[in-house]
Amino acid sequence: MPPPLRSRAASQPEAPLLEVVNLTVRFGSPVGEVHAVEGVSISVGAGETVGIIGESGSGKTVACMSMTWLLPSPPARYLSGRITFKGEELRRNDEAQLRKVRGSGVGMIFQNARLSFNPAYRLGRQIEEVLRVQLGRSARAMLPEMVQTLRYCNIAEPEAVLGKFPHEVSGGVAQRVSIALALLSRPDLLIADEPTTALDLLSQIEVLSLLARLRDESGLSLVLVSHDLGVVRRIADRVIIMYAGRVVEEGPASAIFAAPRHPYTQGLLASALQQGDGERLYEVPGTPPDLASLPPGCSFRPRCPFAFDRCVTMPELAPAGATHQARCHLLERATEHA
């Protein structure tokens, strides 16, 4: 069992580095409007690692892509939302500002790193191109730094890797190269969208350890999107659980994993494999809802073992502790009974 990699200082953010307020994103589709993200607010403090957990289609990727207004519109429709980065509002139509933030403020890595490199060029040339655009520096001047950064990311033979095409390296190496590339422009925030999902177990551990080391050594803020609880549990300071486009629970990682308050989170945790557990694995009953035709009221109601009469209305995100929030009517009932 690898050691937990949670950062030592669970930093209490003064002013958040990135703040997303009330983001709503929908997509038009032939079967109706898809409610991808509904009124989501996320804040990421300086040096903080935020884990976002959710099933496929829970809106986590759309929310992340929207952090720098990256989704083309159309087809995406931004109904509401305000994004502040380093105290400055990001305006959706200010291309120059967005390019600057995307280039040097917010780095992003994706699920399939090999596909995030252009198959027509060698890795070295692509890195050069990115650096030239972002930093305006020549590749020759950057070479030592680049090699050093790749070494930092546990690439054993940086020069050899730079001469390879994306399809010539393994997924794990490609992911570490893409992390190195993101680091070279010295971002304040790194968004990792399912960075380990496409990797084998050993590569997963390597990439996760690298992310943890980065967070500890560089003061970088990290947003880690995953459907893998184990991945998030090892790194995140704070955890956000998303379901059907909404945040259903949010709080410090320790609190969420020790005492989840939303039935969905409880189900997720129960379905994660416990060591030495011989019993049949629990699974959250039912399937994720169709985002084009959500049921009225709480989206989780059809799958919830505790659903009761009040669940026909959508619950608000309510405090469930000092820094812990959940979107569930059970919370109110608990306080009423107390």
Add this chain to the structure above:
Amino acid sequence: MSASVLAPAAPRSARLQALDAFARDRMAVLGLAVLVLAVLAALLAPLLTPYDPTIGDQNAILVPPFSPGHLLGTDDQGRDLLARILFGARLAFPEAVIPVLAASLAGLALGLVGGFSRTVGEVVMRALDVLFAIPMVLLAIAIAAALGSGLPTVVLSMAIVITPYIARVVATTAAQLRSAPFIEAARCAGFRDWRIVHREILPHAIPAVVVYATTNMGAMVVFAAGFGFLGLGAQPPAPDWGAMIADGMRSLASAPWLSTVPGIAIVVVSLAFNYIGDGLRVALDPRLRSRL
């Protein structure tokens, strides 16, 4: 392309691999050899034949092929057919190559915009659809008829007619790549649309255009001959291959070589382009290449 300090020479570059794959395709190599010879013959035509292609010898009318002095025979005005074929190649090649090159450039520009941009692209693609709806030959003839006959007209009308086809090839590639992860990554890295189009997408569109254009040049040799046949191309007494076939039709029974010889020339050159195109298709596609 500038040499990259960060990409030291790999064991075997992609370019060498492509060359290798092409060299292994016998028909493509044969096609290339034929084409090189034909182009050389066209360039060196005055050195290869003592005859003028437009002035006949009244003492040597309708000499059959393989006669001494006239390898391919002469026509009803006593003009040497070999000389007419050789000088005719000087018309046939530009007629095939120039429209395709022009259409490739226009098609690349329109296709990239059409495939990549969701708003302007829609307008461009619908406009091209209008051109698609009109039969290609009919449209070319209509344009040529409106502008008057002659070589420039043929070239222009053919270029206009092929452009939508090349644009569609490019637009398909661009539209497929538009939402590819590496394009998303480029956008994340703060690349401008223009840079994404010409640095990230263009390299993927070019092989398809090269293959399509080469194969199309073969078709254009035939197409141009059709124009000549209809009298819309280069005007007499220019030795246009298509026009030669039309002239020979009158005496097809008594002197069949008059139409046959230019016909063979058209087929040979057209096939050469096609085989080269086929060879390139395999050579430029890494997936097909690795199957060899």
